[in-house]
Every structure is written in C-alpha cells, then in structure tokens.
Amino acid sequence: MQENNKVLLGMSGGTDSSVAALLLQDAGYEVTGVTFRFYEKGNNTEYLDDARELCERLHISHITYDARNEFRERIISYFINEYMTGRTPVPCTLCNNYLKWPLLKKLADEKGIYHFATGHYVQKRNIDGYWHITTGTDADKDQSFFLWGLPQDILQRMLLPMGKLTKNKVREIAAERGFLKAAHKRDSLGVCFCPMDYRSFLKEHVKKELIMPGNFYDESGNCLGKHEGYPFYTIGQRRGLGIYLNKALFVKQIIPQTNSIILSDQLCSLRQTEMYLTDWHVTNPSALFETTDEIIVKIRYRKQANRCTVIPTPDGQLHIKLHEPLTSIAAGQAAAFYRDDVVLGGGIICSSL
Numbered sequence: 001m002q003e004n005n006k007v008l009l010g011m012s013g014g015t016d017s018s019v020a021a022l023l024l025q026d027a028g029y030e031v032t033g034v035t036f037r038f039y040e041k042g043n044n045t046e047y048l049d050d051a052r053e054l055c056e057r058l059h060i061s062h063i064t065y066d067a068r069n070e071f072r073e074r075i076i077s078y079f080i081n082e083y084m085t086g087r088t089p090v091p092c093t094l095c096n097n098y099l100k101w102p103l104l105k106k107l108a109d110e111k112g113i114y115h116f117a118t119g120h121y122v123q124k125r126n127i128d129g130y131w132h133i134t135t136g137t138d139a140d141k142d143q144s145f146f147l148w149g150l151p152q153d154i155l156q157r158m159l160l161p162m163g164k165l166t167k168n169k170v171r172e173i174a175a176e177r178g179f180l181k182a183a184h185k186r187d188s189l190g191v192c193f194c195p196m197d198y199r200s201f202l203k204e205h206v207k208k209e210l211i212m213p214g215n216f217y218d219e220s221g222n223c224l225g226k227h228e229g230y231p232f233y234t235i236g237q238r239r240g241l242g243i244y245l246n247k248a249l250f251v252k253q254i255i256p257q258t259n260s261i262i263l264s265d266q267l268c269s270l271r272q273t274e275m276y277l278t279d280w281h282v283t284n285p286s287a288l289f290e291t292t293d294e295i296i297v298k299i300r301y302r303k304q305a306n307r308c309t310v311i312p313t314p315d316g317q318l319h320i321k322l323h324e325p326l327t328s329i330a331a332g333q334a335a336a337f338y339r340d341d342v343v344l345g346g347g348i349i350c351s352s353l
C-alpha cells in the first residue's frame with residue numbers, strides 16, 4: 001500500500017491510547033479509532049463508551065470490532081489449556097502477535113489506511129534494513145517484552161506515540177487537555193480477562209472434576225501435604241502453597257498425569273542453564289545467530305536479564321545456552337532476545353534443563 005497520512009489507532013478507552021489519539025492528531029495524522037471487543041467481564045462495556053466519547057470530542061471517526069469469538073478461541077482456550085497441561089501461558093504476548101496487531105493491519109488494509117498505532121510504551125528502529133521493536137523510554141512501563149513476534153509488514157507501518165514518554169507525562173498531557181477521566185484512569189493490571197487472579201478464572205471456566213486436590217511431594221518422593229489441584233501452581237512459586245514447614249519451599253515440577261507437585265527447599269535446585277523454544281520469531285537471523293555480540297534473554301517482564309547464546313536446532317527449535325543459570329523456568333512462558341535496547345526476537349519455552 002502507498003504510504004498516506006492516515007492512521008488506525010487501537011483504542012481501549014484507557015489513558016495511553018486516549019493520549020495517543022491526541023498526539024497523532026497533533027502530528028497531522030487523520031486518525032480513526034478502533035476498539036476491539038475482546039472480553040467483557042460482567043458485560044461491562046463502559047470502555048466502548050469512553051473510547052467513543054473521546055473520539056467524538058476529537059472529531060475523529062470510531063469503529064468497534066467484535067473479536068470476542070476469536071479472543072475466546074485463540075486466547076482464553078489456549079490460556080486454560082496451558083494451565084491444564086501444567087504449563088504457564090503468556091496470553092498478552094499471543095494476543096499481540098496473533099490478534100491485536102494483525103487485526104489492526106487487516107482493518108487498516110480494508111480501509112486504505114497506511115499506518116496503525118497503539119498506546120504501547122515501545123519504540124521502533126530500522127537496523128540493517130530490518131525494523132525492530134526497541135524499549136520504551138519509561139523503563140517502568142516498557143512493553144517491548146510482549147512484542148517480539150511481529151513481522152516486518154506490521155513493524156514497518158506501526159506508529160508508537162508513547163515510545164518516548166513517561167506515564168506521568170502522559171497523564172499530565174491528558175489532564176492539561178481537559179481529558180480528566182482518561183488522565184485519572186487506573187493502569188491495567190496483569191491479564192485483562194483475569195487481573196491478578198487466574199485461579200478464580202480457572203475455577204469458573206473448568207469443570208470441577210478436572211481440578212482435584214492432589215499431593216505435594218519432596219524430591220525424594222515423600223508426601224508433604226495436599227494441594228488444591230496442579231493447575232493452580234506455577235514453577236518457582238513459593239507463596240500460597242498452604243503448607244507450613246520451618247523453611248521456604250518452591251514448586252520444582254508439576255506432573256499433570258498424576259496430579260502431583262514436587263517441591264524443593266533449595267532454590268538452587270531450580271537453576272537451569274538451557275532452554276528450547278518453539279513458535280519462535282527472529283527479526284534478522286544473522287543478527288542473532290551469527291553474532292559475537294552479547295545477547296540478553298528475558299523470560300520475565302521485569303527485573304531479569306541473562307546473557308545467552310542462541311542456536312537453531314535441526315528440528316526447528318531454538319536452543320538457548322544461558323551463560324549464567326536462571327531459576328524458575330516454566331514451559332509455556334515466553335523468552336525474548338535483546339541486544340541493548342533492541343528486541344531481536346523471541347519464542348515459547350517448551351523445555352529446559
């Protein structure tokens with residue numbers, strides 16, 4: 001498509017995408033807002049009204065797109081299945097890779113709109129002819145960890161108005177411009193369809209008989225007590241185990257077949273130095289596989305960065321050799337590669353040792 005000055009902006013009704021609309025309009029773009037209906041807890045559609053109202057005030061057109069079926073099939077079912085197979089899912093990463101950005105592109109293509117945008121706190125940069133995601137200036141809000149899976153035809157056309165801003169600045173802009181509701185909206189916390197509490201979500205959505213109490217064992221096979229059902233636990237978990245010995249215990253292994261969980265009192269026994277990834281995406285393979293530069297791998301959104309070497313295997317996986325051990329690696333989690341502030345790619349952990 002020929003480049004033009006039109007942009008389709010994903011609008012959640014929240015602070016960031018509202019300010020993104022203001023800034024894109026200030027920059028001279030013809031903005032259209034789209035709100036995806038992904039999931040509506042208790043049929044609450046206030047976010048749709050907020051997005052619509054903001055667009056009216058800015059005199060920009062607004063559309064809604066009902067993605068609830070796609071979201072249920074691709075994200076919620078996946079999320080439940082992952083926990084039910086003893087893995088730790090990454091719904092936000094998958095939603096960005098498979099739904100949010102591809103939908104923005106599809107709708108923009110249909111409407112003859114060249115650019116698409118969100119309120120993500122990330123930037124992009126062209127390196128050696130390849131567009132890369134880079135970290136947002138606000139280190140506390142940086143969302144680059146979730147965006148390793150996007151292809152070039154999306155990266156090239158995306159606009160990221162939050163990239164150089166801090167959240168405080170964004171709130172200030174909303175308030176100065178008189179968008180007080182947007183300025184004072186609370187930050188979203190965790191996974192949008194079950195913020196901070198995936199256990200209750202699983203209880204609501206999974207047949208009772210599929211999540212049954214089982215046993216905790218130590219590494220020698222001695223029973224340590226009862227747990228509430230293996231899907232309620234994740235590798236490395238320490239709190240909320242419900243057993244009280246005079247020492248800290250960590251989830252080391254989850255065995256769905258026998259509904260058992262192995263605990264260890266040695267955090268160092270959860271240390272591993274190798275991972276294998278499936279479903280990976282690498283922006284520029286030679287920048288990752290044929291380099292002597294320091295590559296960083298992150299498996300958590302915050303406060304973790306390990307040096308590594310990345311090698312493609314003959315059967316299509318990525319073999320990650322960690323230069324320093326990492327604790328609590330869970331199958332299903334995402335791993336993202338960085339060189340300095342640049343996201344080089346990522347994938348989904350299928351095994352570790």
Ligand SMILES: Nc1ncnc2c1ncn2[C@@H]1O[C@H](COP(=O)(O)OP(=O)(O)OP(=O)(O)O)[C@@H](O)[C@H]1O
Nearest residue numbers: 010011012014015016017034035036118119120188
């Ligand atoms: N339901 C939705 N429809 C359209 N775009 C969305 C929707 N939800 C999120 N987005 C886009 O993805 C961006 C990142 O979403 P996320 O939920 O991580 O952010 P957020 O910090 O809560 O952002 P916001 O303050 O804009 O709600 C949003 O800024 C917005 O541009």
